[in-house]
Amino acid sequence: MQAYVIRRASFLIPVLLAVSIAVFFALRFMPGDITVILLGPDASPQQVAELRADLGLDQPIPVQYVKWMGNVLQGDLGRSYVLGNKVGAEIMDRAPITLEILALTLFFTAVLGITLGVVSALFRDSPLDYLVRVTSVFGLSVPGWWVGIMILLLPAIWWNYSPPLGYVPLQDNLWENLRQFLPPALTLAAASSAVLMRLTRTVLLDVLRQDYIRTARAKGLRQNVIIVRHAMKNAMIPVITVLGGQMVVLFGGAVIIEQVFSLEGLGRYMFTSIAQRDFPVVQVLALYTAVVVVVLNLLVDISYAWFDPRVRYQ
Amino acid sequence: MRGSTPVFATNENGLELAEPLAEPLPQRLGRSMARLGRLARRQPLGSFGLLVVVFLMVTAIFAPWIAPYNSIAADPSAMRESPSASHFFGTDQMGRDVFSRVVMGARLSVGVSFTVVAISAAISTVLGIVAGYYQRWPDYLLQRMGEFFSAFPPLIFLLLVVSILHPSVKTLVIALTLPVAFAGGSRVIRGASISIKQNQYIEAARAMGASDARIIFLHILPNVMPLTIVGATTGLGAVILALSALGYLGLGVPPPTADWGGDLSGQARTYFRLAPWLAIFPGVAISLTVLAFNLLGDSLRDLLDPRLRGTR
Numbered sequence: 001m002q003a004y005v006i007r008r009a010s011f012l013i014p015v016l017l018a019v020s021i022a023v024f025f026a027l028r029f030m031p032g033d034i035t036v037i038l039l040g041p042d043a044s045p046q047q048v049a050e051l052r053a054d055l056g057l058d059q060p061i062p063v064q065y066v067k068w069m070g071n072v073l074q075g076d077l078g079r080s081y082v083l084g085n086k087v088g089a090e091i092m093d094r095a096p097i098t099l100e101i102l103a104l105t106l107f108f109t110a111v112l113g114i115t116l117g118v119v120s121a122l123f124r125d126s127p128l129d130y131l132v133r134v135t136s137v138f139g140l141s142v143p144g145w146w147v148g149i150m151i152l153l154l155p156a157i158w159w160n161y162s163p164p165l166g167y168v169p170l171q172d173n174l175w176e177n178l179r180q181f182l183p184p185a186l187t188l189a190a191a192s193s194a195v196l197m198r199l200t201r202t203v204l205l206d207v208l209r210q211d212y213i214r215t216a217r218a219k220g221l222r223q224n225v226i227i228v229r230h231a232m233k234n235a236m237i238p239v240i241t242v243l244g245g246q247m248v249v250l251f252g253g254a255v256i257i258e259q260v261f262s263l264e265g266l267g268r269y270m271f272t273s274i275a276q277r278d279f280p281v282v283q284v285l286a287l288y289t290a291v292v293v294v295v296l297n298l299l300v301d302i303s304y305a306w307f308d309p310r311v312r313y314q
Numbered sequence: 315m316r317g318s319t320p321v322f323a324t325n326e327n328g329l330e331l332a333e334p335l336a337e338p339l340p341q342r343l344g345r346s347m348a349r350l351g352r353l354a355r356r357q358p359l360g361s362f363g364l365l366v367v368v369f370l371m372v373t374a375i376f377a378p379w380i381a382p383y384n385s386i387a388a389d390p391s392a393m394r395e396s397p398s399a400s401h402f403f404g405t406d407q408m409g410r411d412v413f414s415r416v417v418m419g420a421r422l423s424v425g426v427s428f429t430v431v432a433i434s435a436a437i438s439t440v441l442g443i444v445a446g447y448y449q450r451w452p453d454y455l456l457q458r459m460g461e462f463f464s465a466f467p468p469l470i471f472l473l474l475v476v477s478i479l480h481p482s483v484k485t486l487v488i489a490l491t492l493p494v495a496f497a498g499g500s501r502v503i504r505g506a507s508i509s510i511k512q513n514q515y516i517e518a519a520r521a522m523g524a525s526d527a528r529i530i531f532l533h534i535l536p537n538v539m540p541l542t543i544v545g546a547t548t549g550l551g552a553v554i555l556a557l558s559a560l561g562y563l564g565l566g567v568p569p570p571t572a573d574w575g576g577d578l579s580g581q582a583r584t585y586f587r588l589a590p591w592l593a594i595f596p597g598v599a600i601s602l603t604v605l606a607f608n609l610l611g612d613s614l615r616d617l618l619d620p621r622l623r624g625t626r
Contacts, residue, residue, distance in 0.1 A: 014458075015462060016465070019462065019465045026474065026478045027478065030477060030478045134359075137608050137612070138601075138605065140604075142600075142601040142604070142605075143555055143558055143562075143597070143600055143601065145559060146562075146578065146600065146601070149586065149597070150593070150594075150597070153586050153587065153590060153593055156587055248464075250467075252468050252471075253467075253469065255469055255473065255563075256469060256562065259563065270470065270473070271473065274474065274477045275477070282474075286470070289467060289470060290465040293465055294464075297464055
């Protein structure tokens, strides 16, 4: 187990290097010149050359990469081309927004997904089961960002209601904060809880067919005890793993949902930086996301062995 | 498949008659209708999905003849008109008929999603089988490639690729194909190939002197095909969702081409409150399409994968 974790973790570094190199080089082949964006179309060739030298863009790309990576490893994430401020500080400013969305989403995903999945499995083929299943297919099919648009649009038309503009921190005003964060979180959770619900249902039905459940029933255990103590314990293994996988998807989902609800989180930072060709920001954010995702993936794989003693890794 | 018509008719003793009996046409038609009816009863949701998919494909193919107006020509005399008999879904901020744009958008969505899914299903099946069957270095390579792609959240990968290449239909196809072909889909096929390879009938085939090519085409490929088919069907829905998300972010097909996601982005957004139909109809089109593919995919999974029968 320990050897497996170490071996898997040792793969992370080449993967992260590959991601950072791919993003770094690819960005420099992007159409749209940063100097044109910064100086406007009327800049003289001399001004352009000066700015390129200033930003270090006149050097060969591999040299630029090594310099950048060296700085990042020493904790200097660089400055934004467009705003000129420190990327690290900006990330710290915006992280609470994205983290709150993701935390709320994860909470709703787990609660809704698992509860509905269990209910659906226990009352299999009842009208309730069908209702939950049909709802979950809708959750998978309707684009979250469009649901977000409708959530903003319909109350605005019907009751002239709109959530507060501008970020309200949690500690300042809980109610205003939730008015701001519940809609995006619930929107994101709709799709991921549908994934989780379907999985919970399938796995639980599978577990309930196993011999040891029949044994438990034959022993005369109560239904509640069988479900909670025997069936759920095993059924939760793949569910928790998929929950980890959903986190990765949600990371991308945050980009679009922050765009819909005009929340200045990391996702929106990524999106605008790509549009503005703000290389230092995109590089750092891509690497940062990759680190989080790769670690999440590793935790997911390890969790298999952790939750299920039958799984053995060599 | 249960309930298939026997090729040869049998007499009352159950013996096969040498000559196939030609059935009168109406009777045969009636019988296939009955079979369809049975399918509809057993898989009502899947049949609904199939119906919508067929409807969608017909719309996509005949879009220019179905659309009552030119989908890209602005008409300043008819800006932001609400839905009426002449404009079923109203008109947008440039006076273009929303119904015509939704119909033409079907063409783009169907075209892109089928292209992407066809290419990525082919690549992922080949890669998955090769990696799973031969293991060793092809497998190692595929796994590392999978790790590379899985280091990006899906949407962020798409954002980067589409911004780096020029936004165009070709770019979108490339961006949407890569992660499915080299990571997602091929991993599933690889896993299946490994488990199929361990069956005794593979060993028996090899003992009889079958070549790798024969084993792959005769034994492994037919066994992974259900996975490919199910993956492709749900993949169609996923591709349309991703395509529309990119369109909404302004990274889809460049305007003025009709695009469900793109029609919900940019300038149109400022008019949603005044002209809600602009926001509603393209979104409903996306949702209904993805829903149909998902329902169809679920049914196919039930029918093709005996292990999951009745659990979903």
